[in-house]
Amino acid sequence: MEKQVLVVFPHPDDEAFGTAGLMTKFVNDGVPVTYACATLGEMGRNMGNPFFATRETLPEVRKKELKDACQAMGVNDLRMLGFRDKTLEFEDPELLVSTINKLVDELNPSLVITFYPGYGIHPDHDACGAAVVEAIKRLPADDRPTLYTLPITPDREAVLGKPDKVFDVTDVLDTKIKTIEAHRSQTEAMVARLEDGSLDPNSDIMTFIKQESFWIYPFDE
Amino acid sequence: MKPIQIEDVQNILETFENKDLYFHLETTSGAYAAQNKEKLAVGAYIRNGSLRFTNVKIAGSGPFRVGFKLQEGWMYAEGLTDYQLDDGRLLMAGHDKSGRLAVAVQLSYTPFD
Numbered sequence: 334m335e336k337q338v339l340v341v342f343p344h345p346d347d348e349a350f351g352t353a354g355l356m357t358k359f360v361n362d363g364v365p366v367t368y369a370c371a372t373l374g375e376m377g378r379n380m381g382n383p384f385f386a387t388r389e390t391l392p393e394v395r396k397k398e399l400k401d402a403c404q405a406m407g408v409n410d411l412r413m414l415g416f417r418d419k420t421l422e423f424e425d426p427e428l429l430v431s432t433i434n435k436l437v438d439e440l441n442p443s444l445v446i447t448f449y450p451g452y453g454i455h456p457d458h459d460a461c462g463a464a465v466v467e468a469i470k471r472l473p474a475d476d477r478p479t480l481y482t483l484p485i486t487p488d489r490e491a492v493l494g495k496p497d498k499v500f501d502v503t504d505v506l507d508t509k510i511k512t513i514e515a516h517r518s519q520t521e522a523m524v525a526r527l528e529d530g531s532l533d534p535n536s537d538i539m540t541f542i543k544q545e546s547f548w549i550y551p552f553d554e
Numbered sequence: 555m556k557p558i559q560i561e562d563v564q565n566i567l568e569t570f571e572n573k574d575l576y577f578h579l580e581t582t583s584g585a586y587a588a589q590n591k592e593k594l595a596v597g598a599y600i601r602n603g604s605l606r607f608t609n610v611k612i613a614g615s616g617p618f619r620v621g622f623k624l625q626e627g628w629m630y631a632e633g634l635t636d637y638q639l640d641d642g643r644l645l646m647a648g649h650d651k652s653g654r655l656a657v658a659v660q661l662s663y664t665p666f667d
Contacts, residue, residue, distance in 0.1 A: 376599075378584055382653035384555050387638060387645050388578070389666065419599070522652075 335359060338366045339442035339478075341433060341465050343421055343457035344374040345399035346516035351483045352446055353406055353512040354502025355545050360407035361505070367410040367440055369433070370399060371461055376418040379518055386518065394518055402515035405508060412436065421460035429464035430471075437468055442478045445469060449548055452484030452493070466550060474552070481547035489548075496546035503543050510542075555636035555647065558618050563637055566644055567610040567620070570661050577605045578660040579631065602665045605629070617648055620659060633657045 338359050342348055348356065348368065359366050373392040380386050386394045396413070403411045414432055421429065437445070450462035462482060469477050484493055502509055514524050526532045532539060582597035607622040607629070614632075621630035633648035633656055643666075648657040660666065 376580075376582070378582065378654040378656070380555075380647070380649055380653045380655050382649075382651070384636070384649075384653060387555055388580070388647065388655065388658050388660065389640075389643075389645060392667075 334362065335364045336443040337440050338364055338444045338446065339369065339436060339440055340366065340446045341369045341371070341436075341461060342447065343371040343416070343455075343461040344418065345370055345395045345402070346374065346519045347448075347458070349402065349509075349513045349516055349520070350542065351485070351545055353402070354505050354509045354543075355446075355500050355547075356408060357406045357505040357508045357512075358500070358502065365410065366406075366408050367412060367436070367442070368403060368408050369412040369414055369436055371414045371416045371421060371429075372418040372457070373399070373413065374418050374519075377518060379521070381518065381521065391518070395516075398516045398518060402512045405511040405515050407508075419457060421457045421464075424460070426460075426464065426467070429460065430467045433464055433468040434471065437472070437478070444481065445478045446481045446547070447483070449482035449484035449489075449493070449550070452486045452489055454485055458485070469550075470552060477552060480550040480552070482550045483546075484548060493548055497549040498547040500545045500547075501543065502545055506543060513542075555638040555645065555649075558612070558616065558634060558637050558646070560612055560618065563612050563618075563620075563644075563646070564610075566637075566639055567612060567661075570607070570644070571610060572608060573606065573663070575605045575607075576602045576662045576665050577629075578658060578662075578666055579603065579629070580655075580658040581631070581633075582656065584654075605661070620646065631657055631659045634659065 356366050374395045375392045377391055447465040448458040448462035450459050450466055453459040453462055469480055513520050579600045583595050607624050609623040612618050612620045618634045619632040634646050635648050637646045643662040646659045647655050649655055
């Protein structure tokens with residue numbers, strides 16, 4: 334059993350599709366889970382129809398959604414790291430790495446979860462994953478937590494092979510869907526389909542939601 | 555925000571003429587556009603740039619274009635559909651049919667957060 338889990342993603346909702354089920358399972362098992370979210374997704378494009386936000390009010394909207402998502406999962410240690418959406422790759426890398434190092438020192442996690450650098454599609458995903466990898470690499474090999482990474486490029490299995498860990502999250506699916514729904518500004522089109530029942534339980538998207546796959550980052554290679 | 559009403563926005567814009575301003579200028583096709591290799595993902599972003607303009611004009615029949623004549627240059631944006639005046643700041647944006655922002659121009663006397 335894990336002692337402490339640390340999840341590091343750049344945007345509110347990055348946890349929702351790929352990790353919310355596993356985070357919920359840890360919470361249910363009594364494992365402390367910390368979610369460090371680097372930005373508030375300030376550059377999100379969806380303002381709704383009718384509008385629910387402007388460029389200036391979106392950060393507050395998404396902060397509330399992030400808190401609601403954590404509440405849905407039962408995650409009570411949320412750290413908002415205060416970076417700005419779409420700027421992570423331009424920051425001094427040392428600033429990101431040292432921010433994550435401080436969290437790792439404080440929490441001493443047995444497991445860390447982030448994006449697989451280079452396979453993130455969004456530049457913030459890659460920058461976040463790279464900073465987490467670097468922060469953990471600096472620990473003595475024996476002290477390193479396990480690092481579960483999420484590659485999301487379509488070619489991930491062709492390049493990286495099959496995932497090392499696949500979790501069936503059907504048992505916590507209700508919570509996972511509540512987490513997805515909490516990020517309404519990002520997911521409202523899909524949420525509407527979940528709510529009106531038009532999403533077939535056997536559809537590709539539901540199959541995708543029921544399974545969470547991770548690649549263990551290979552520090553030794 | 556509400557749909558741009560051209561005379562109203564022109565009047566508001568003119569109140570900002572010849573004043574030291576902060577501006578936000580943004581255009582984006584979305585970071586995930588890079589997934590589709592047929593498309594070029596583009597975007598540009600300036601937050602709290604400094605600006606002083608001598609003339610301004612909003613043009614078109616919707617979506618609208620807005621151009622600012624600066625003391626030593628120009629700034630313009632196109633594709634604007636909606637606007638809002640809040641706390642003395644003018645927010646203008648171009649949204650597609652589903653409400654996704656593609657372009658934004660904002661003016662303020664004080665820096666944006």
